Amino acid sequence: MISRLFFALCMVVSLAAPAELLARASREGQGLLRNTLVEVEISRKQHDYQMPWNRSGGNIRKSAIMIAQGELLTTADGLSDQTMLRAQKEGRGTWSDATIAWVDYHANLAILNVKNPDFWKGLKPVEIAAKVSPSDEFNIHRWRNGNIEVRKAEFSQFTVSDMKLSFVQVAQVELTSDISVVGWGEPIIVNGKLAALATLHTRSTCMATPAPFIRHLLDARKKKQTTHLGFFDFMWQQTENPEIHKALNFPGEPKGVLVIEPARKMGQSNVVRVRDIILQVDGFDIDTQGNYEDPMYGHLILENLATRSRFAGDEVKLKLWRDGQTVEETYRLPKADHRSKLMPDFLFDQEPEYLIVGGLVFQPLSNQYLRSWGDDWKRRAPFRLNYYNNEPVTKERPGLVLLSNVLPDIFNLGYQDTRLLVVDQVNGRKIARLKDLSEALQQPKDGFHVIDFMRGDSLRRMVLDATAEKKATERVLDRYRIEQASVIHQ
Secondary structure, eight states: OHHHHHHHHHHHHHHHHHHHHHHHHHHHHHHHHTTTEEEEEEEEEEEOSSSTTOEEEEEEEEEEEEEETTEEEEOSTTOTTEEEEEEEETTSSOOEEEEEEEEETTTTEEEEEEOOGGGGTTOOOOOBOSOOOTTSOEEEEEEETTEEEEEEEEEEEEEEEEOTTOSOEEEEEEEEOSOOSOOSSOEEEETTEEEEEEEEEETTEEEEEEHHHHHHHHHHHHTTOOOOOBOOOSEEEOOOSHHHHHHTTOOSSOOSEEEEEOOOGGGOTTTSOTTOEEEEETTEEOOTTSEEEETTTEEEEGGGGGTSSOOTTOEEEEEEEETTEEEEEEEEOOBOOGGGSSSOSOOOSSOOOEEEETTEEEEEOOHHHHGGGOTTHHHHSOHHHHGGGGSOOOSSOSSOEEEEEEOOOGGGTTOTTOOSEEEEEETTEEOSSHHHHHHHTTSOBTTEEEEEEOTTSSOOEEEEEGGGHHHHHHHHHHHTTOSOSEEOOO
């Protein structure tokens, strides 16, 4: 009987101890961040890329954390097209107007300022960790209903992936946690220091930008250096098939990856060429899968070396196997810029462009437009439009213009069901921007507008009466209650 009682008491103690440890850790975390963690509210314009003349409002709440006197660190996600920005400390009470002091959408980082001096009273900055480790004990913090919520996160892996708002690939830490709906700048704390910022959450997986990358950008900003991210603009494939090395007369054990598309930016086509084998990047050996051994993160894909202690314009040393011999080249990192792509991925802090001509709606073709098909846009959006992501920018064609829709009017009778066609030329002029289209429409051919579409589309040519265009456009704007016929950025 006594032994049974003793066993029961042991079970109670063993179950209570972890609960008490968790409760104590939660209290310690709350005490640590109560005077550091801030909640941010953003009011912003939301654009309808299917009907670009329409806009609505929306609100976002996210986290920010004090890193220095007068500076709050958060992610850039949600800051584009903001109309109001304010911050609140201690989870409740007065809101103070905030402003954006610095934002980098490619890095998904931002610094906010609050002018109200009373806001900063009692707040203390957090230290940003110099490194992160798989053995760290990660905890996600956020304000929730006036209280700080602290949830443990388990380390899964270090990986390299596209930033949430960019095509640039950066080292990320992947965590698992039972916390719900994060990814809005929630700080992830290790031993009282900022270890990462949460950027994305799906089911139980949380992706976060690690502290070393954050320190890298903030240190450069403090020194008033450029913080523009660079990237590798060449394409490569793995070389696990030994026949590739045999074909290129490579001696010894296979290593490195094969270049299949050369560098295009900044006149570097001769620096990285097709059929080159990349053996080393910045002194790091590259294996046949395209990985290198990072001193902090372990095995990572080589793309991370474009942002590891590097910025756009910096030089990267490459060792290549070319034409039967080892050569060394200096590659200069091009600046990441959505506008430099044939189909820009994102458009920040600007209204969507469009041009209405007699009911025909023209827009730039971009991935921002394709995202109007929903979260699964890469599968749901029209394949023939998505395919242009595989096409390079050329001097003749730096962008694409799309006939996205037709608003029915007697002027466009017979074409009213036409949509989603990429424009090739108008009145004999090649079209790459809406500005090109607007100028081409000033020069009709014998009283008609002749619109030619890209080869492969169902309709190749459209002919419209140029003399009736102006009145038709006025009718359409009035009928559909559209304020203006165009928004075209210079």
